[in-house]
Amino acid sequence: MSWAGPFQYDLGKSGRPAPARQRSYPADAPTLLCLSHLRWSFVYQRPQHLMTRFAEDWPVLFFEEPIASERAEPWLEEREEEGVRVLVPRLPPDCTAAAAEDAQRRLIDDYLARNPPARLLLWYYTPMALGFSEHLEAAAVVYDCMDELSAFLGAPPALIERENRLLERADLVFTGGYSLWQAKSRRHANVHAFPSSVDLDHFARAREEQSDPPDQAEIPHPRLGFYGVIDERFDLALLDEVARRRPDWQFVMLGPVAKIDPARLPRRNNLHFLGGKVYDELPRYLAGWDVALMPFALNDATRFISPTKTPEYLAGGRPVVSTPIADVVRGYGDSGLVRFAASPTAFVGACAAALADARDRATLCRRADALLAGMSWDDTRARMKERIEWLMS
Known part of the structure; x- marks a missing residue:
């Protein structure tokens, strides 16, 4: 397992305090x-x-x-x-x-x-x-x-x-x-x-051909990625088992670890925890992924969540695989752009189908644009x- 530590916290959009702007x-x-x-x-x-x-x-x-x-x-x-x-x-x-x-x-x-x-x-x-x-x-x-x-x-x-x-x-x-x-x-x-x-223009940058960030550049494809806080809402056991079953897939995890012991993070050669990234960097990482993931645990802490990353991933032109979070199913269940699975077996199958979806990026982006209009x-x-x-x- 690659390890970029210690984990850093995001610093706003760019990582630098914004200059003061005089407004009236x-x-x-x-x-x-x-x-x-x-x-x-x-x-x-x-x-x-x-x-x-x-x-x-x-x-x-x-x-x-x-x-x-x-x-x-x-x-x-x-x-x-x-x-x-x-x-x-x-x-x-x-x-x-x-x-x-x-x-x-x-x-x-x-x-x-x-x-x-x-x-x-x-x-x-x-x-x-x-x-x-x-x-x-x-x-x-x-x-x-x-x-x-x-x-x-x-x-x-x-x-x-x-x-x-x-x-x-x-x-x-x-x-x-x-x-x-x-x-x-x-x-x-x-x-x-x-x-x-969603900030559509910001995440649409992920649709453009661009170089990988240095810490992602050497990771082979296919890449399945996640960004966000890694805490009690994240299903570490599910991620570990999916990574074990598919050692040929690479899993890129971006985000700070909060409220859980970092020692609990699973360790495998195809699991890459790259730490927290600032908001401005996210489209560049997303551009290098084949599929975007939301492996949330199904527990009291996730019962009411409505993850912002769902429309962000889609704006970036990536198919999504998620556990069946209620608000995600409600908002995206009929879209054909987000696949849902709860068990490791079903999650592996959904990821394989999403990798196939990713081959037709133009159709995926067109459908995502229609879905995200007005959001x-x-x-x-x-x-x-x-x-x-x-x-x-």
Whole structure:
């Protein structure tokens, strides 16, 4: 097994902090304060896609979870990323949970006092942020529920109770897929499903002939690849068995390892864990694959997921093989572009069929374009914004 370690975390789109851009906004433009459990510099996904687009219209603040600091007093790290102001609370390492919430409340209050918004729009990705933001007065409160966080490994015990409170306060709830919409619409009167969207132009670059990245160039074909976080949602046993049965296929795995021991990763000569890659690099890796994979485990953590990589893989002109994740089956089951299998035997068969599909790339791309029409992040932002502005009008 090839091993490119230690695993690195993605750093936004290009791996470098974006230069500050001066933007002017209308005097009455709301300031969008996004409270996120995901770091801006982790895998580039839904929060980054949406916040960079909303920053074209409104000032956007992205408030992350805290990081330990050597200083005795809490302080707020600030930087600019693609027009978004990223705020990172830096707290003394000995902070208790209660002290951490109190410190974050003071930091956010101080920032807003120094930079008073005309109106405040609160946007939550994590209900846990209520502990330091519930007191803020807002023109509207949005809960963008992209995952069922309570089902994830290591979820805080207070998460369910805080989500109940957030659903009581939220004016508008968005969900990252239809399964989540079904679950949350029983608990809130204003819920709208916005499944995974795609940056079509970005991933269409994978359809072009280009050189391989250096760490992929020596890997033979056929190549079957995956990119994304490798955590409790990833079926390592399935990947290991499929790789064992087909030693002539090469499996390229890109992404940081999170919440699981890297020692659990299977080791075979045809398994290549190349670590995390930045968003801008993904099309170049994807261009060198024959088939794209989504070997997710079927467990509580994947019951409600709607993987963004599904439309990204298709935009890149690659056939997809996935375990039968409910939202993927619902959205792509009739497309003929995504094959589904749960067992190692069925997964091997689906991959063999997908490799045959890959020989007619022109037909695959034409069908993918028809399927993905209207699924851009720009379209999603526009439809979300329309609902938000109606609330604040």
